[in-house]
Amino acid sequence: MQQILSLTDGPEVTLDQMLQTRDLRARNQRQWLVKHNMPLISLTLVVPGSIKYSSGAQYLFNTALHNIENTCHTHNFLIAAKQNFSTVCGYEALLSVQADAAQLKAICIELEEKHPLGRLWDIDIICPHKGIISRQTTEFNARPCLVCEEDAHACARSRKHSLLELIKVIEEKINAFQCCPK
Template sequence: MLAREIRIKYQEELVKQYKIPLLVIRVNYPGINKNNYYSHEITRIMYKIICELFSNSIIFKKIITTAEGLIVIMCINNGARDIKLITLNLEDNHILGRCVDLDVYDEKGRSISRRDFGLEMRKCYICNDIAHICVRSKKHSIEEVEGFIRSRFSEYTKKSATI
C-alpha cells in the first residue's frame, strides 16, 4: 500500500506543477509479484501505443518500478475527457486492454472515470461480473488471473509476429 500512496502523492505534485491532465498506466496483475516479465512487457506495449497516440501532446513522462510493478506517469496537454475517451477505447478494444488500468486525472487531479461517460464499471475478464467485486472477494485464484494475462500476451505477440 505504501508504494501506491507514494505514487499518488507524486501524481498530485505533477498535476500542481504542470496544471494539465495526467495519465497513469498500470497492469492489473494479481498478487504481490507485480514486477515480472508479463507485467513489464504489457506496460511497455501500452506505453508505446499511448506515446504514438499523444505524440504531440506529451509534456512529461516518467517510468518507475515500484511494488505496484512498472508504472508510467505522463502529463498530456490535451483535454482530460478526450484523453479518457481514447484510453477507454484501448481498454475495451485492444487485445491487452483488459490487462491494464489507464487512469486519467484532470488538471485539478480529479479522476475521470467510465461513469463520467455513462459507462458501466469494467467487467472481470474471467467471468464478466463487475471486476472490482471479483478482486475484493478474491473470486478467482491468482493462477487463474495470471493465466488470462499470459494468454492475452501470447495472443498479442503471435498477432504482432504475423504483421
C-alpha cells in the same frame, strides 16, 4: 522463437511495500499536477497477486505505454512530460498531456476496451482542477472480469476466481498477443 512471458518470474512484494508505493504514486501525481497544470495520465497494470515485477508485466507496460503515446499522437495531444517508474512493486508511468481531460479519458477507455491487452492496463486520467476522471462520469461500462466477463468488481469482491486462474488467463493473453500482435 518468442520468449514465454510469465507473471510469476519476479520477486514477491509485501502489503507494506505496495502501500508505500501507492502513497508515493499519489505524491508524485500531486507534484506533477502542480508542476505541469495539465491533465495527467497515470499508467499502472492490472496484475493480481504479490508479484508485480515480471517479464509479463514488463511486456504489458511497454505495450501500454507505446499505445498510449501513439493514441495521443493520433489525436494531436502533446505529451509535455513523461516519466517511467519501475520497482519491485511494478511498472508505472506519468504523462502530462495537453488535452481536454474528459476527451483524454474517453480515448484511453476506448484504448483499454479495444486493444487485446487493454483490459490489463489501468489508465487513470487526473485533471488538475477536477481530480480523477472516472469511468462512471463517461458513457462507458464498468470493466468486465478477465475470466467470465461479468462485472470485475463483483467477481473480485466475492473471490469468484482463484489467483492461479487469473494469472493463467492473463499469461495466455500476453503470450498470444506477443506471438501474433493484432
